[in-house]
Amino acid sequence: MRIHFIVHESFEAxxxxxxxxxxxxxxxxxxxxYRYEPLPESAADFDMLIVMGGPQSPQTTKAxxxxxxxxxxxxxxxxxxxxxxxxxxVxxxxxxxxxxxxxxVEHSPEKEIGNFPISLTDAGLADVRLKAFGKGLTVGHWHGDMLGLSKTAQVLAISQGCPRQIVKYSDKHYGFQxxxxxxxxxVANLLAQETDFDQTVRHHKYVQEAELIQGFDYKEMNEKLFSFLDSFNA
Incomplete structure (x- = not known):
């Protein structure tokens, strides 16, 4: 499979x-x-497109x-x-x-930075691509906004701080907040970009201390992600 990544910042790998x-x-x-590299000229150049995160918003201008x-x-x-x-x-x-x-795009009810549980909705529990997720799991978060919902979109997972964590737009199109x-x-690279992080922790209940974020074992969530991605080859 030919997979193309769009990467917006070096620290959002x-x-x-x-x-x-x-x-x-x-x-x-x-x-x-971030290196001013051009986007693919045609969707014929890839089979899967993965668009990563960044501090920008869809409303951010070129200025x-x-x-x-x-x-x-x-x-x-x-x-x-x-x-x-x-x-x-992503x-x-x-x-x-x-x-x-x-x-x-809309503002999330809460800023989330750190590792917090998500819970699958009924639609998420019924989605075969998420079968390895169980009823939910702890995953990473680093956002203040959340993805918008089209008329046919299905919310597959939520968190206490955000009602749109995984959204299915079609059988081949998934958004992960x-x-x-x-x-x-x-996460060490992400934390290095933060300023006044201790202040952010004090003012937001879903922002964890840096030591907790850095010390977390990310193996399980990575394995669940692999299972999701493997489903496209099943």
Whole structure:
């Protein structure tokens, strides 16, 4: 399978998504947006598109972030949708996928940073791609916004801080507001970008202390992510 990643920042790496692709022997290509690399010209260039996160919003303008072109990424997503490609959106990528479906990004009820449980909805429990998730599990979070819902979208998982953690837009199109790709190295890079983090912890009940985030064992959530991704080859 040919898998293309869109990576918005060096510190928002694909983590376990990239590890899975390498372990399974898939052909991998990347667009590193933060290096001003161009997006794929055509959806014919890949079988699966994985759009990663970033501090930007779908509403961020090029004046605010010159290397990020939300409109161009949404157009690529829509082209991939029309070509019946597999699409996984993560955090910002999930919000962009929602926008491609006509669903506007919204503020989450709570900022979430750290590792907190998600619970599967009835739709999530019925989704065969999530069968390894059980009724829920603890996963990574790093967001203040959440993906929008199209008329046909199904919410598959929720958390106490956010009612849209995993959203299914179609059988091949999934948005993850949460981060199952986290590793200790990845979260160390994310924490390095935070300013006044202790203050953030004090003011938000779903923001964990840095020591708890860095000391977490990410193996289980990575394995669940692998199971989800493997389902597209079943």
């Amino acid at each position: 694909p983590g376990a998504y990239l590890a899975w692709a390498a372990l399974r022997g898939h052909e991998v290509s990347l667009t590193k947006v 605010e972030c010159p290397y990020f072109d939300a409109a161009a990424e949404i157009a690529l997503l829509q082209s991939a949708m029309a070509a019946d490609k597999i699409i996984i959106g 955090c910002l990528g999930a919000q962009l996928l929602g926008e491609a479906y006509g669903a506007t 949460c981060h199952l790709e986290f590793t200790q190295d990845l």
